[in-house]
Amino acid sequence: MENVQTGKIIDIQRYTVHDGPGIRTEVFLKGCPLRCLWCHSPDSQAAEDEIAWFEIKCIGVDSCGKCLEVCPTGALTKGRRFYSRFEKKEIQVIELNRDACNNCGRCAGVCWPKALYLTGRDASLSEIMRIIDRDRLYYRKSKGGVTVSGGEPMVQYKFVKALLQQCKARGLHVCLDTCGYAEWEHYKEVLDYVDLVLYDLKHMDTVQSQRLTGVPNELILENARKMAEEGVALQIRIPIIPGCNDSEENIRATGAFCAGLGPSVSLVQILPYHRLGSAKYERLGKEYQLAELKPPDQKQMKKCRGILESYGLKVVTG
Ligand code: SF4
Ligand code: SF4
Structure with a gap:
């Protein structure tokens, strides 16, 4: 039922x-x-559910990188580097390949700043x-x-x-x-x-x-x-x-x-x-x-x- x-x-x-x-x-x-x-x-x-990526909230793979460890499909890789006004330093954020992503949400589960989150x-x-x-x-x-x-x-x-x-x-x-x-x-x-x-x-x-x-x-x-x-x-x-x-x-x-x-x-x-x-x-x-x-x-x-x-x-x- x-x-x-x-x-x-x-x-x-x-x-x-x-x-x-x-x-x-x-x-x-x-x-x-x-x-x-x-x-x-x-x-x-x-x-x-869909995965959403809010780049500005990512604190960077050097201090975190947890999402990279849990993604089962390889949809996440290290991405661009830039100066973050919030972190007050240069950081490298992740890159999300949506074609490889199955929206499993594992990354969202470990991303405490909510840079990656599920929409439902x-x-x-x-x-x-x-x-x-x-x-x-x-x-x-x-x-x-x-x-x-x-x-x-x-x-x-x-x-x-x-x-x-x-x-x-x-x-x-x-x-x-x-x-x-x-x-x-x-x-x-x-x-x-x-x-x-x-x-x-x-x-x-x-x-x-x-x-x-x-x-x-x-x-x-x-x-x-x-x-x-x-x-x-x-x-x-x-x-x-x-x-x-x-x-x-x-x-x-x-x-x-x-x-x-x-x-x-x-x-x-x-x-x-x-x-x-x-x-x-x-x-x-x-x-x-x-x-x-x-x-x-x-x-x-x-x-x-x-x-x-x-x-x-x-x-x-x-
Ligand atoms: S939702 Fe799943 S497959 Fe997609 S990036 Fe996150 S961990 Fe990888
Ligand atoms: S878990 Fe979140 S904050 Fe940490 S590197 Fe991944 S996207 Fe950035």
């Missing part, structure tokens, strides 16, 4: 205030079927619930709760269901942060335990959706319609990515679609593109394709907001 008592997570953050009402504990699950060009958490995309870890339901339980007083006072995010949490929907059942058994408010790209049968398994769905809409044109996110949008739009029909409370979130999805045509199409979902949509949130996650690409040996893209200015955000409001929607920025 499949183990739903353990999930693969990226992180658990306490006291978050941006993903749902009040003060929340947010569980970030690993794995996502989308590959959005602007993704600020590329470490959450792969369902499996297994977490048991009981461990997560212990962390959630610590802040129940804050949830009550702030009308907050728990948000399950990612990655795309529906990749691990059986684990999510088990987690949300425990949250609901405690009377906690639950948000599900989803990109909408999952089977409807899987959503049906978890929606009984969700108070508010934070639903991402990225592009209304399926060809553009495929180009920008790696998947077409039919399933995403269909799931949003089905949730609205079933009276699921929805907060729609639209990242505003200049030159990608911020054309008047697309924002109008998005506004018309959201308005068509009816009273289930309580709020539309527009989120300006930012580059905060771009350094993570380098640590994973991946290319960040939007390196030159600038965040939208206030004028552009105001314009998008105005268009969406013209469809009778309640809209907030950020």
Whole structure:
């Protein structure tokens, strides 16, 4: 039988205030079927653990070198020498050959400065619930709760269901942060335990959706319609990515679609593109394709907001 008592997570953050009402504990699950060009958490995309290399934290092979001793595949060798401002001396760091690496994580286990680290870890339901339980007083006072995010949490929907059942058994408010790209049968398994769905809409044109996110949008739009029909409370979130999805045509199409979902949509949130996650690409040996893209200015955000409001929607920025 499949183990739903353990999930693969990226992180658990306490006291978050941006993903749902009040003060929340947010569980970030690993794995996502989308590959959005602007993704600020590329470490959450792969369902499996990946090794990340954060060169600036390495203290050098002369004073450490432990990772070289434990790597079973020869993926690590001595690499470049340079003057380290942190170590205040010249050091030689390691070089990681990703083609030879099997992401076993042995190096991460001995690298105490966390220059090498795994991007995911297994977490048991009981461990997560212990962390959630610590802040129940804050949830009550702030009308907050728990948000399950990612990655795309529906990749691990059986684990999510088990987690949300425990949250609901405690009377906690639950948000599900989803990109909408999952089977409807899987959503049906978890929606009984969700108070508010934070639903991402990225592009209304399926060809553009495929180009920008790696998947077409039919399933995403269909799931949003089905949730609205079933009276699921929805907060729609639209990242505003200049030159990608911020054309008047697309924002109008998005506004018309959201308005068509009816009273289930309580709020539309527009989120300006930012580059905060771009350094993570380098640590994973991946290319960040939007390196030159600038965040939208206030004028552009105001314009998008105005268009969406013209469809009778309640809209907030950020
Ligand atoms: S994850 Fe494993 S194979 Fe890859 S560099 Fe580290 S020890 Fe070597
Ligand atoms: S174990 Fe970490 S700090 Fe030590 S040499 Fe390897 S990468 Fe650098």
